[in-house]
Amino acid sequence: MRKLGAFLRLELKTIAEQTTPLYIALYLIALLLFVLTTQSVWMGVVVGILSAVTLVNYLFHVSEKNNMDALYPLLGLSRKDVVCGRCIFGFLLTVVVVTIVSFASFLLVAALDAMLPGLREMAEIDFSVPYASQLLFLLTTVVVTMGVLQLPIYFKMGYSRAKNIAIIIPSIIVLIFAGFMGFVMGANSVGDKLAAVNAFLDSPVFIVMCIAVLVFAALVSYRLSLKFYQSRDF
Amino acid sequence: MSSQSQSKALEIRSLRKSYEGFTLDNISFDVPNGYITGFIGPNGAGKTTTIKLLLDIAMADSGSVRVFGEEKSIYLNNQIGVVTDEPPFADFWSCDDLESVLSAFYDRWDKLAFDSHLKRFEIDRKKAIKELSRGMKVKLMIAVALSHDAKILVLDEPTSGLDPVARDEICTLLGDFICDEKHSVLFSTHITSDLEKIADYVVFILDGRLIFNGSKEELIENFVHIKGGRDELSVEQRALVIGIREHGTGFAGMASISDIEKLPNTAVYDPITLDEMIIYFNKELKNNA
Amino acid sequence: MRLIVSNRSGTPIYEQIKSQIKEAIFSGELIEDEMLPSIRQLARDLQISVITTTRAYNDLEAEGFIYSVQGKGNFVLPRSKELARENALHKIEVGLMTTIELAKVNDVSEKEIIERIKILWEEGNEQSVTV
Numbered sequence: 308m309r310k311l312g313a314f315l316r317l318e319l320k321t322i323a324e325q326t327t328p329l330y331i332a333l334y335l336i337a338l339l340l341f342v343l344t345t346q347s348v349w350m351g352v353v354v355g356i357l358s359a360v361t362l363v364n365y366l367f368h369v370s371e372k373n374n375m376d377a378l379y380p381l382l383g384l385s386r387k388d389v390v391c392g393r394c395i396f397g398f399l400l401t402v403v404v405v406t407i408v409s410f411a412s413f414l415l416v417a418a419l420d421a422m423l424p425g426l427r428e429m430a431e432i433d434f435s436v437p438y439a440s441q442l443l444f445l446l447t448t449v450v451v452t453m454g455v456l457q458l459p460i461y462f463k464m465g466y467s468r469a470k471n472i473a474i475i476i477p478s479i480i481v482l483i484f485a486g487f488m489g490f491v492m493g494a495n496s497v498g499d500k501l502a503a504v505n506a507f508l509d510s511p512v513f514i515v516m517c518i519a520v521l522v523f524a525a526l527v528s529y530r531l532s533l534k535f536y537q538s539r540d541f
Numbered sequence: 542m543s544s545q546s547q548s549k550a551l552e553i554r555s556l557r558k559s560y561e562g563f564t565l566d567n568i569s570f571d572v573p574n575g576y577i578t579g580f581i582g583p584n585g586a587g588k589t590t591t592i593k594l595l596l597d598i599a600m601a602d603s604g605s606v607r608v609f610g611e612e613k614s615i616y617l618n619n620q621i622g623v624v625t626d627e628p629p630f631a632d633f634w635s636c637d638d639l640e641s642v643l644s645a646f647y648d649r650w651d652k653l654a655f656d657s658h659l660k661r662f663e664i665d666r667k668k669a670i671k672e673l674s675r676g677m678k679v680k681l682m683i684a685v686a687l688s689h690d691a692k693i694l695v696l697d698e699p700t701s702g703l704d705p706v707a708r709d710e711i712c713t714l715l716g717d718f719i720c721d722e723k724h725s726v727l728f729s730t731h732i733t734s735d736l737e738k739i740a741d742y743v744v745f746i747l748d749g750r751l752i753f754n755g756s757k758e759e760l761i762e763n764f765v766h767i768k769g770g771r772d773e774l775s776v777e778q779r780a781l782v783i784g785i786r787e788h789g790t791g792f793a794g795m796a797s798i799s800d801i802e803k804l805p806n807t808a809v810y811d812p813i814t815l816d817e818m819i820i821y822f823n824k825e826l827k828n829n830a
Numbered sequence: 831m832r833l834i835v836s837n838r839s840g841t842p843i844y845e846q847i848k849s850q851i852k853e854a855i856f857s858g859e860l861i862e863d864e865m866l867p868s869i870r871q872l873a874r875d876l877q878i879s880v881i882t883t884t885r886a887y888n889d890l891e892a893e894g895f896i897y898s899v900q901g902k903g904n905f906v907l908p909r910s911k912e913l914a915r916e917n918a919l920h921k922i923e924v925g926l927m928t929t930i931e932l933a934k935v936n937d938v939s940e941k942e943i944i945e946r947i948k949i950l951w952e953e954g955n956e957q958s959v960t961v
Contacts, residue, residue, distance in 0.1 A: 309616075313645035320642055324633055369631060378629035380597045382646040385615045540599035576880060716874040737837075738877040756881050762842070812840070 314392040321369050348412040349443045355408035359401040360454035367466040376541040386537045448517040452524040463535035547609040550574040550693045550725035556604035565590050570744045570754040575722040579740030580729035587749045588729040592697045622686025624696040632671035647689035658684035676707045695727045733815040768793045769808035784821030795821040847886040856914050866904045
């Protein structure tokens with residue numbers, strides 16, 4: 308895609324009001340506290356991904372409010388360029404956020420270790436809690452898939468109309484998942500059927516399946532986004 | 542193909558677009574290179590739609606556009622400078638922010654030119670765009686349009702809401718822009734008095750259809766303002782008067798030059814302005830609806 | 831050179847430009863080979879269409895008042911005595927027509943008019959002698 312770098316800079320500048328150094332610092336502090344209290348870095352990562360998704364939604368919001376969809380053609384960006392660029396931006400943003408969260412958490416743990424040895428055992432911040440990690444992986448998949456599936460809705464309807472609808476689908480998915488998680492967690496002691504589920508969760512098939520779902524969702528999302536945005540008038 | 546050798550900056554052919562309740566039907570016209578083409582018509586006639594279609598901001602149902610003879614692709618938009626009444630920029634950006642974004646896209650961005658335009662318009666570089674007055678926002682867009690070596694300037698209602706001084710400044714600016722004969726202007730407005738002065742060619746649309754396309758002189762010379770007494774017109778003659786307006790002490794309307802010999806020589810004939818033409822054509826449309 | 835155009839006069843603008851330039855040439859204000867403002871510059875200054883100024887200059891060239899040099903501009907052709915005379919005669923005729931009409935309306939005879947002309951012509955001569 309031509310001018311990808313320029314477009315990414317443009318996207319970044321569009322959300323500049325929400326990504327000031329102050330906001331980033333405050334956000335990181337809040338996130339680290341969250342990691343501390345939940346004792347799970349991975350939960351922090353999931354929250355980080357949700358934040359990246361929110362930032363992309365915010366991007367749609369600002370660009371719609373300022374009618375920037377009319378600016379992109381003037382700069383020589385085709386509809387495909389915009390969809391492609393924004394998807395890449397979202398992806399890179401998520402990667403950056405996840406990297407920062409992981410890295411910051413590592414630093415947090417290391418700092419705690421250095422400053423207050425022994426505290427770590429107390430706090431038990433861990434990078435892999437055996438049983439729950441599969442569920443967290445599933446949760447991550449769900450969150451990312453949900454974020455990815457939102458995109459076509461935003462591309463089709465624009466922020467103001469999409470945000471109401473776009474909240475419904477993820478909410479349903481999250482509710483279903485929460486139910487499932489609660490069911491599985493509380494069913495540790497109940498019978499064989501659930502043992503099969505547990506076994507499945509432990510197998511590599513599960514991970515492959517999650518990734519497959521993710522990839523499929525991404526492809527569908529991209530194709531739909533292209534189709535919807537292509538026919539819009541600004 | 543060098544732009545100097547092309548006599549047509551823009552060739553617009555059979556643009557068509559249907560919206561709910563409004564159709565832009567088969568619009569074709571040229572923007573000749575080196576001149577100012579005025580694009581006139583009442584509000585809602587389809588001027589903004591046409592401009593959006595030609596810039597790919599909205600998608601045409603059918604039709605084609607050529608820029609200096611080349612089939613238009615989205616990438617050719619960087620040869621066109623665009624001025625609209627609302628800048629499509631993030632309103633919290635300053636001019637500095639704006640420049641850093643735009644210069645990455647426009648290969649021929651001219652820093653010095655942008656700076657000098659901002660100074661001339663007295664726009665504060667550090668101020669957020671939302672803090673600028675309406676007139677300054679338009680001037681900002683003009684500054685941008687003039688800073689990336691655009692050969693064609695397309696303006697969509699840039700002067701509505703501006704005071705006469707600002708409007709005059711813009712007209713002067715446009716005159717300067719075409720001075721070297723290698724630049725062209727398409728100037729859409731419903732404030733026709735601006736075009737009375739500086740337009741060379743005129744494209745007139747009404748209700749989504751093209752009514753006239755040619756030199757301004759040709760347009761103005763082909764019609765006259767006719768006024769007369771209530772009973773001065775026979776039935777056949779009445780049909781020749783465009784947009785006829787009848788009142789207690791007489792009638793007023795517009796007539797084509799070629800019809801004058803068929804009309805009474807007791808009537809009064811005056812030259813007509815673009816404004817009046819739009820009004821009469823519009824009235825004619827309503828009368829026939 | 832003074833060039834003023836009016837939207838409100840009945841004459842088309844290009845005609846106004848033409849006649850004012852011709853006047854300036856006849857009166858000697860514009861001299862031989864003097865350069866005229868460029869077509870575009872003139873259009874800008876007078877705030878009128880480039881097509882109008884182009885037409886005025888094209889007509890003036892066709893009528894033998896100016897010539898154009900590619901890439902340089904438009905220049906005044908040497909004043910032709912015959913053209914100047916023709917121009918003056920035309921004006922004289924217009925003035926005479928006005929006089930004749932006025933005379934007829936007020937019952938002044940042809941003979942009286944010719945008398946007046948003779949007297950005024952002599953007075954004019956005397957004045958130019960004393961000056």
